[in-house]
Amino acid sequence: MNPPTIVIVGGGAGGLALATQLGRTLGKPERANIVLLDRDTTHVWKPLLHELATGVLNSSMDEVDYRGHSSAHHYRYQRGSLSGIDREAKRLRLAPIVDEEGIEVFPARELSYDYLVMALGSVSNDFGTPGVAEHCHFIDSPQQARGFQRDMINTFLRYTDPSMRQHTQLTIGIVGGGATGVELAAELLDASRMLNAYGVTAVDHQQISVHLLEAAPRLLPGLSERISQTVQQELEKMGVTIHVDTAVKEAHASRLITGDDETIETDLNVWAAGIKAPPFLAELGLSTNKKNQIKVAKTLQSIDDPTIFALGDCAECPQGEDSSVPPRAQAAHQQAKRLAKNLVNLLEDKPLTDFRYRDRGSLVSLARYDAVGSLMRSSASRGLFLEGWLARRAYASLYRMHQLSIHGAPKTALAWLVDKLNRYLKPRMKLH
Structure with a gap:
């Protein structure tokens, strides 16, 4: 058989x-x-x-x-x-x-x-919002992520030439204040600094404006209010403009229209609001x-x-x-x-057992600047709140745990060692 x-x-x-x-x-x-x-x-x-x-x-x-x-x-x-x-x-x-x-x-x-x-x-859920499919980037797959990176670098290069500028500042609109939107906002500011440092573009991070729009009353609505408030404060320190209670009803190639008919002029749009x-x-x-x-x-x-x-x-x-x-x-x-x-x-003809979800906590990365979250959550405890260096180490460990599940301990240890070496041997940013 x-x-x-x-x-x-x-x-x-x-x-x-x-x-x-x-x-x-x-x-x-x-x-x-x-x-x-x-x-x-x-x-x-x-x-x-x-x-x-x-x-x-x-x-x-x-x-x-x-x-x-x-x-x-x-x-x-x-x-x-x-x-x-x-x-x-x-x-x-x-x-x-x-x-x-x-x-x-x-x-x-x-x-x-x-x-x-x-x-x-x-995949991302655009809720049928007009113009989103045509004028916003999605980051649901490696292909879409690479497509966004190419468009991002080209936008930075175009902005270097004053005759090709659309706005006084290079403006990126991110719709969705969940983990993806929050983490992308921080990474974009870090990426702009590295692109300038490597000489790819003359655009300085002070010439970049990142708008993060969330329809809920606060960022990260699925996480605790303490994490949400801490993340918002950190992003605002970096220079991100936060819009809460702000839905987007239309997207165009160079602007976003909010539910209150406010227009936000943009050079690049990302949709990270909701999943399905x-x-x-x-x-x-x-x-x-x-x-x-x-x-x-x-x-x-x-x-x-x-x-x-x-x-x-x-x-x-x-x-x-x-x-x-x-x-x-x-x-x-x-x-x-x-x-x-x-x-x-x-x-083996044995009975199946029910799945029980255990919330181990949540961590949000803010590029190399910071990380915020909580660990060891339970129904009776909010968990241990973390931020700063310890939170960054905990966030990095999540990926190592994923590697352990698909590679085993020896290969994961080797991957960690290779990553450490590459930090000294290669640029922090992939430029092509």
């Missing part, structure tokens, strides 16, 4: 961690065929995309190649993009893959499964919510099909009576760990 096939769709933080764990427990002893499906060939940890967008992160050093990783961790990688599911036949329909010139690289094909895990993450699961998930025949998230039970099984699971940002997993697990990287990692055990239990 052939071993069952477990297909994981999406190689993000949760999907890659799950494939690694299942490869070790089921793939290596050949108890199951583990397949990771992703449209990209490499993985970049999503919380680092704001650093990739500003050039602080060198993706060639921090990308994980799925082919090489799969060979070392006993699972198979398939490049593809999901277009449909035949649940009765247990087959996935994969869309053709084309290159930048529109030439077909992989034809449309099908992939069979016994158990399916959806780990497709999330990829829209096509609502077309697969599974129950989803308004954000396209697949509705799952506490065992992470779809409420419609016990052979289909979902985790991370694309899943609505109940937590308590009237709430669901928040769409955060730590939740995806915890769910991957639980689901790895549940899939082993499933193959």
Whole structure:
């Protein structure tokens, strides 16, 4: 009898961690065929995309190649993009893959499964706001982050020539005061200093204006008020202009229009307000919510099909009576760990156990200047508030924990050593 096939769709933080764990427990002893499906060939940890967008992160050093990783961790990688599911036949329909010139690289094909895990993450939610899709950058993928960096550098270069300036200051508008918007605002100011120091542009950071707009009454509405206030104070010290209680109703190439009809003239726009699961998930025949998230039970099984699971940002997993697990990287990692055990239990005819989310706290990076957050939160405690050097070290450790989950201790230690050496050998910023 052939071993069952477990297909994981999406190689993000949760999907890659799950494939690694299942490869070790089921793939290596050949108890199951583990397949990771992703449209990209490499993985970049999503919380680092704001650093990739500003050039602080060198993706060639921090990308994980799925082919090489799969060979070392006993699972198979398939490049593809999901277009449909035949649940009765247990087959996935994969869309053709084309290159930048529109030439077909992989034809449309099908992939069979016994158990399916959806780990497709999330994308920005523009809420149908006019002009956003055409005139704002999104930073949901490495491709989008690199596209923003190219546009950012070109904008800085154009501003150096007085005849090409649109405004008296180079102005960047960021819509969304969540973690992505806050961290990007700080990184942009740091990037402007480095671009000037490396001689890429004559624009000084004092000639740059960053506007951060948030529709809620405060920044980081999902975190504690203390963290929100501290972050706002630090950003304002850096020179960021904060707009709270400010929704954006229109976006144009060179301006943002707020709900109060205020016009903010801009040279570059970024949309980081709200998230949703990829829209096509609502077309697969599974129950989803308004954000396209697949509705799952506490065992992470779809409420419609016990052979289909979902985790991370694309899943609505109940937590308590009237709430669901928040769409955060730590939740995806915890769910991957639980689901790895549940899939082993499933193959051994043992009962599945419910997922319980444990909030370990939250940390927000403000470039190399500062970090703010809390750790060791629980239902009975607000946790330990951190800022400054200690918070920066704690924030850096989050990425090392992700590396541990997908590489193991020896390779993570080597990666840490290489990063330390590169800090002295290479520029802090990727300039091309």
